[in-house]
Amino acid sequence: MRTIRIGSGAGYSGDRIEPAVELADKGDIQYLVFECLGERTVALAQQARLKDPDGGFDPLLEARMRAVLPTCAAKGIKIVTNMGAANPWAAARKTAEIARSLGLPKLKVAAVIGDDVFDVCKDRDLPLIEINGTIKTLGNRIVSANAYLGAEPIAQALRVGADIVITGRASDPALFLAPMIDAFGWRMDDWAMLGRGTVAGHLLECAGQITGGYFADPGYKDVEGLARLGFPIGEVSEDGSLVVTKVAGSGGAVTARTCKEQLLYEVHDPTKYLQPDVVADFSQVMVDEIAPDRVRIAGGRGTARPETLKVSVGYVDSYIGEGQISYAGPGAVARGKLALEIVRERLQLTGVRTSELRFDLIGVDSLHGERLSQGHDPYEVRVRVTGRTESLTEAVRIGNEVETLYTNGPAGGGGAFKSARDVVAVASVLLPRELAAPSVRFVEA
Amino acid sequence: MKLREIAHSRTGDKGNTSNISVIAYDARHYPALLAQVTSARVKAHFADVVRGEVMRYELPNIAALNFVMDQTLGGGVTRSLALDAHGKSLSSALLDLEIDIASDEDRRQPQSS
Helix, strand or coil: CCCCEEEEEEEECCCCCCCHHHHHHHCCCCCCCCCCCCCHHHHHHHHHHHHHHCCCCCCCCCHHHHHHHHHHHHHEEEEEECCCCCHHHHHHHHHHHHHCCCCCCCEEEEEECCCCCCHCCCCCCCCCCCCCECCHHHHHEEEEECEEECCHHHHHHHCCCCEEECCCCCCCHHHHHHHHHHHHCCCCCHHHHHHHEEECHHCCCCCCHHHCCCCCCCECCCCCHHHEECCEEEECCCCCCCEECCCCCCCCCCCCHHHHHHHHEEECCCCCCCCCCCCCEEECCEEEEEECCEEEEEEEEEEEECCCEEEEEEEEEEEEEEEEEEEECHHHHHHEEEHHHHHHHHHHCCCCCCCEEEEEEEECCCCCCCCCCCCCCCCCCEEEEEEEEEEEEHHHHHHHHHHHHHCCCCCCCEEEEEEEEEEEEEEEEEHHHHHHEEEEEEEEC | HHHHCCCEEEEEEEEEEEEEEEECCCHHHHHHHHHHCHHHHHHHHHHCCCCCEEEEEEHHHHHHEEEECCCCCCCCCCCCCCCCCCCCCHHHCCCCCECCCCCHHCCCCCCCC
C-alpha cells in the first residue's frame, strides 16, 4: 500500500523555524506544511494590505522560505502553507522572487485565491454566530471577510505541478488533506477517506502540540528536550490510516497521550467536526503506540460536507487600555488590593468612559477568579487593570491611572507598565458555498 | 484524591467557547470519570468563569471526556480583557477536582511519557 510522509513545519505564525528545517533535512518527507494563520490574523493582515498593496502576508514568510527552500528544492519536497494570509498572490510572487535569489528559478509557485468574500458578504443579512446581529449591522466596522476554503484548489495546484502552494484562509486540516488527495487520487465525495484524512490533518496542524509541546507537567507528564522539540511527521497510507512520528533524536515524544490530547484540541461535538470538504467523526478513533515515538491512529469517519462555508469576519470592536504594577514582600497582597481600589475610584472620579472593566491581582486570582484561587499569600503580586473603551484616548487613561500609583498609591509599587490598543475582533457567518469561487494562479517564471 | 492523579487534560478555544478534554491515564478509571466528572460539576467548579452551558461528550475508545463550555472566554478570544484570553490555563484548574477512587489498588501513579 502506498504511503506518504507529511511534515508539519509550524503550528502558528510565530513558531520556531529550526524544527521545519530538521524535517526537510532528516524527515524523509514528500510534503512540508506550514499552518500559520490564526482566527484574527487575516483581519490584521487585511489592514496591513490596505496600507501596502504588496503586503498583508505572513511576516515570517521570507525567513521560513529561505530556511527550507534549498533543501525542499533539492529533494523535491512540496510545500503547502496558508502564509498568504490576506494576500496569497503577493506572497506567491515574493516566494518566487526568494527562489530566484537562491538560484532556484524552476520552482513553480501557486497561489489559491478566492477566500476573500468581503464583497459577497458585506450587504447580506447573514447572522453572526458569536455575537448579536448580522454582518450588515457591522456596517463600516467590517475589516475583512474570509471563507475557510477546502482542500480542492490546493490539490488541483499540486496536481498540475506546483512545488509550493500558498493560500489565504483555508481550513487548517485541508492543508494536509490536499497532499493526500494529490498523492492518492481520493474523490471529493469519498467521505470516508476525507474523514480519515481530516483526522490526520487535525492531529498534525498544531505541529509541536502532538510531539510533547503544550503537554509537560513535571512529575506527571515529563517530556525530554522541549528546547529542541521535534515537529511531527504523519505517515498516511492510501486507505487513510495514519502513523504519527518525528525525526529520530529530536526532542519531545509522540505517545498515545500526546495524540489523545491533540485529537480533542479545539473540538466540540467529536461526531461532527465541520470542515469545508467533509463532516469528520472523531468519536471512534483508536490510538495505539506501536513503537517508541510511533503512534497508529485509526477509526476516523466522515459524512457529506456541509452546504455552507464558515466565514471569519474581522471587525473593529473597541479599544483596550491596560496598566500593570508590582508589589512584593510582607503585605504585598494587601497593597495590591489597595492599589486596585484606588484605580477603581480614580477611573470613576476622572470620568473614564468604559463598557467593561477588569481588576486582577496576577499571582493571586487573575486567571480563574476568586473562588478557585484560595490559598496562601504569595511573595509578590502584580496589579492589572484593563478596560474596554470606544476611543484610544479613553483607553490611554486606564494605564495612566495605574502608572500614577508610583507616587500616589501604596508603598513600594514597581515596574509599572501601560498600553492601549485597538481591538479587531472576529465573528463568524455561514455562507452558501456556491458564493465563494476559489481559483489557482501560478507565478510566471 | 485529585483528578490530576488519574487523568490529563488540554484546553482549546474557538470564539467565546472553551473545550477541555479529560483523558484517563488508565482506561480502568474511565467509569469513575463518567460517574463523577459530570457537566453539572464542571459548571459548578467554573462558576466564576463559565457564563453559558457546559456540554459533555464521551469518547470510550480513548477513555476520555470532552467538555464544551459556552460563553467562557470574556466575549471571545479576540476581544477578551482577560490575561489568559484563550483560557488555556483552565485545564489545570479542572484537574484540581476531587475524585473518589474505591481502593488503593486502583490508584496508579501516572508514568512519564
